[in-house]
Amino acid sequence: VLAIENLYKTFRLGSQVIRALNGVSLSVAGGELAAIMGASGSGKSTLLHMAGGLDLPDSGTVTVEGRNLTNLSDRQRTLFRRQRMGIIFQAYNLLPTLTAEENVAVPLLIDGQAGGRVMSRVAEMIQLVHLEHRTNHRPQAMSGGEQQRVAIARALLNDPALILADEPTGNLDSISAVEVWQLLRRLAHEMGKTVL
Ligand code: ADP
Ligand code: MG
Numbered sequence: 001v002l003a004i005e006n007l008y009k010t011f012r013l014g015s016q017v018i019r020a021l022n023g024v025s026l027s028v029a030g031g032e033l034a035a036i037m038g039a040s041g042s043g044k045s046t047l048l049h050m051a052g053g054l055d056l057p058d059s060g061t062v063t064v065e066g067r068n069l070t071n072l073s074d075r076q077r078t079l080f081r082r083q084r085m086g087i088i089f090q091a092y093n094l095l096p097t098l099t100a101e102e103n104v105a106v107p108l109l110i111d112g113q114a115g116g117r118v119m120s121r122v123a124e125m126i127q128l129v130h131l132e133h134r135t136n137h138r139p140q141a142m143s144g145g146e147q148q149r150v151a152i153a154r155a156l157l158n159d160p161a162l163i164l165a166d167e168p169t170g171n172l173d174s175i176s177a178v179e180v181w182q183l184l185r186r187l188a189h190e191m192g193k194t195v196l
Pocket of ligand 1: 018
């Protein structure tokens with residue numbers, strides 16, 4: 001599902017040169033749950049951003065479902081990401097004025113899909129993450145664990161080929177963190193999703 005080959009990325013801050021990725025290669029097979037571990041500042045987020053097409057490498061290739069992201073235009077990459085990838089961040093990144101249900105619906109609404117179909121898919125995903133009792137809550141009225149489950153439901157809405165999660169439990173207490181891990185494990189082991 002994901003093949004990364006010989007990835008290099010350098011950041012320049014004034015006169016400082018930071019080599020964030022130095023020839024990284026890895027592949028993740030369908031249905032696999034893989035984790036990247038490393039010290040803070042070792043380049044994990046940079047690598048995930050490249051895998052999600054959120055940023056481009058200096059050199060090397062990123063292939064998702066056989067599509068080389070580094071050859072796509074900005075627009076094509078954005079569309080491909082929205083339709084084939086689900087991304088989960090440490091800080092949840094929900095829209096504060098929308099309810100749980102509306103936040104989950106966002107990716108399909110942006111794609112201009114019709115209301116009825118979207119809402120039944122949203123209800124299905126809300127059920128999957130066990131948030132039926134929070135559908136009309138806004139983010140600030142939910143716990144961190146609940147907000148992250150909303151973000152996971154949103155990431156799953158389009159039935160993505162690849163789910164990328166960057167320290168998804170980093171802001172959570174230990175019990176909520178275990179719940180989120182169990183959910184990510186279920187996605188891979190019971191639903192055949194690919195999770196990095
Ligand atoms: P990790 O996620 O493993 O903590 P990052 O991928 O965020 O590491 O960062 C790797 C290195 O690249 C760090 O030294 C960080 O300061 C640097 N870095 C990341 N993004 C930028 C950026 N946009 N501009 C400058 N330096 C960056
Ligand atoms: Mg990071």
